[in-house]
Amino acid sequence: MELDAVTNNILKEIDADGFEQEGAYNLRYNGQALCHGDSEHIKIKRKEDKEGVDVYISGETKGEQVHIPVVISKSGMADVVYNDFYIEEGADVVIVAGCGIHNSGCNETRHDGVHAFHVGKNAKVVYEEKHYGEGEGTGANILNPVTEIFLGEGAVFTLDTAQIRGVDSTDRRTDVDMGPGSRLFVMEKLMTHGGQSAVSNMEVRMNGNGSSAQIVSRSVAKGTSRQTFHPNAVGNALCKAHIQCDSIIMDEAWVCSIPEIDARNIDAQIIHEAAIGRINTEQLLKLRSFGMTEEEAEAVIIDSFLR
């Protein structure tokens, strides 16, 4: 299927691995499934009771990717979608999601993606999600993702989420329930500018013995933007977790970091750390000693920080 220039451009921004109409994929465009394909091991079925798809990933899947991007180019649209992923025991898969809005009108455009992952025993999942907004219109771009993850015994889940730019408001919620021996890695990267606002609430419940979680959040707040991070690691068993929130604050922005740790078992070991600060003068000087201007040095520092 031939895609228009706006869609192609957004796909380039939100799908770093490259969206192709091959293998397992589903492109949602302006509230509808535009095109989709299955692979031998990954089947995508449209939901019948509500908007969204069910993605079935067999245990035979090894190193395969499934791409499920969302593109909205219609100003004023409010799109809510429910995607469920059923990942069988032993599967090894990369799921590339993400949403981009092109808003050239004056109306608010919104996408709420509710994703649930049911991860089988010893399965390995990498979930990459990018959010992006663009367009010359005055209407706000709003993205409110909800991510629910259920990890079976020994499962490994990597959540790599990034909000690149152009999203005026986001209120994201992530809930994770972890079984015995399961491992979770979260890397959340976020940049806000202008008058944008971002709220991220996350609760990771380590319910099984031997489960572990590493949660890293890095953000840059520019202009008059506002950010709030509230990751919470709950230890209900013998488990280990580390939460790290780092933010660079610039201009007149506000950043609020609230890493919370909640041990409900004597064998739970949970650590948190949070830091907010402006760009370090020594870093700027070091890069300027390479011949960069202050603006170039600042851009390199931010790019590296969020890379």
Next chain:
Amino acid sequence: MLKVCNLTYEVMESGKKVTIVKDISFTVDDGEMLVITGPNGGGKSTVAKLLMGVLPAAEGKIFLDGKDITGMNVDERANAGIGYAFQQPPVFKGMTIRRLLNLAAGKELPEHICCGLLSSVGMCAGEYLDREVDASLSGGERKRVEIATVLAKKHKVCIFDEPEAGIDLWSFSMLVDEFGKIHREKKETLLLISHQEKIIRMADRILVIRNGAVDACGSAKEILPALFGEGRECTCMNGKGGSGYGIGCGNK
């Protein structure tokens, strides 16, 4: 050639002007290795920062190949040809050593060049190239990466502020060899701030700074005997009294 004339640096402390560096003058000829040494707190690092433009001079002039660079900022001085290794290099979250070397070189370096740079400062490239320049590196490792960033590009003058600080004995020995190579084979102009005898002994000329002023300046042959008590009583590094060198400023 780097020429420094009557360099002065002042700060305000409790409403009073305090002179940190006063009226310092010296030159570094092309291909020459000048080592600045002297007691702690004497103003050596301040001089290095003034040369790079990290600190603003209250008075005096700095010339690079005859061009007045006193009014230039840090990046302009870097582009004019000054390389600078900080005494306490910063960390960069998210930046790999490979990327830092590329940024230092101003271009994408082939892997074997990056490896060579790290090897020259005693680091195994395979272990380090893709590591982040963050707090997971020890102080000595960060210091060695810092030196490698200066070696990544050809400069008219390279300034190293206490390159030995925090570096283990084995790496230090390797580093001394590297400075020797840069000096003898590449004929690069080097200005090193150092307390290390091995480095000081490599110098073509030595500048001793004490209490913010030039205490002595001369060839290694002239300065070393007093500095290391070779055949005469050394008073220079004791923090009190005069130079003990009987040698003047050496402003050429």
